[in-house]
Amino acid sequence: MPTDLVLLNSRLLDPGTGGLLPQTALAAADGRIAALGDDRGIGALAGPGTTVVDLKGAVVVPGFTDGHLHPVSGAERTMGVDLSACKDLASVRAALDAARRSLRPGAWLRGWGLDPNAFGEQPVGFAAVGAVLDGVPAAIDLFDAHSMLASPRALELAGIDGPRRFAQASEIVCDADGRPTGLLLEDAACALVEAVAPVPTEGELLDRTAEVLRTMAAAGLTGGHAMDGMRLGFYAELEERGELALRFRIAPWCQPGADADAVAELVRLQGTGGALWQVAGVKLFMDGTIDNGTAWLERPDCHGESTHAFWPDPQRYTEVVGELHRAGVATATHAIGDAAVRHALDAVEKARTEGGREVRHRIEHIETVPDDTVARFARLGVTASMQPTHCCEFTRADHTDNWSRRLGEERASRAFRCRDLWEAGARVVIGSDWPIAPFPPLTVMAGARHRRPSDLSLPPHGPEQALTPLQALQAYTVNPAWTACEERQAGRLAVGFRADLTVLADNPLNVRDTELRDVPVRLTAVAGRVTHRAPDVS
Known part of the structure; x- marks a missing residue:
């Protein structure tokens, strides 16, 4: 069998x-690992068309898989000004002013990554930002992608002049006199502005997505569980062009109000796709976010908010989960607050009891939950899909951040319980939720290990919830494979397994937590095809 890729002089790490492993070399053919052995024996398998790489002692691991990201919608969302580094209103205003001055007359200003903590004690709204947005149609996504700050001109163009009622838990935030403040919460409210804002052409967005995927490959990613089913044709087009640099499992959304036909269509889509992408699962939302006051908590937050589910009728959500379970479709439910997580687990338990089959469901985010909820994940076989860098970058150990203040001391003290869930027997998968947080997998794994901001400027938040180096590695390799029912073909370096490979300059298990994010990625391969190679790797 002709080989496509031969890696020599390497260290092969078993996650x-x-x-x-005792072997030092690897050969890949037809997208799979065809042989493991010594350099001489594996080198002899190379043919005229084989890519042969001497790794000079670098470490090969099964390809890193991000457990939760938004590749296509994220590519579009991040085409505006990046505000993620702004820590106060002065830096927000400066960044927006620089972007405004580069606009053509009448053009829209788009931004993303705005952290509500930058507003300090002031309410999030255009009044706090000041005159920099005067007369400019602006739509700025807050970091959680569940809320938007719209300028007065953008609200005017969208015809928004007061509160409205929505079929889902969304809100146009207004002041005491009923005038919009510019803060829009959740999809239905944000969509009013999106409907009148200009959008990139399909070609522009396709090129932007390809660019993002190349950058992801350079960071060591070989795959991801994509939690948005928008523009499925993009995956097919990128694969046709040879620019699909990652392997994706895609979970299209099921929103409140989905009728029997909508659910049937989601079932029909399962398994469709190409060589490197496949529709597998359905994404649902049980709540919003704590920072916005749209999570679903068992007790209200300090503002009396976060009291309702995203589905106006939570029972209908339970019915949909049951319908999908009976069809053998795995669900991935966004559930951040303790009440949301509890209800999602209740729905899975009911589906398992009545459905008569085994389906690997998952819950996304799980930001604060009590002990009894932690214990249920393993018993129900539900994967805990978590994003530790959200804790690292957006919360604080002293609980002075917006997230912690809203929750209060008790609930903020049980933040992102990665280690507790692991030790309770749950399968923990970690990821970035990009574009909410940066996607480099070594940065996410480092955050899971040290629980501090990536710049190490603050003490760890909940250090007892840190994962060990091996656990963090497994949460990016072995566990995503199991969650996807692919444990017999992915997540290991073994003959017959996928040749999705990440090559690092050093062993990630031996690198200090605070230095892990800086380990160079030497090479990345998907299905035996090199998608990234460092300039000095021959």
């Missing part, structure tokens, strides 16, 4: 045990 199951944390040890190195």
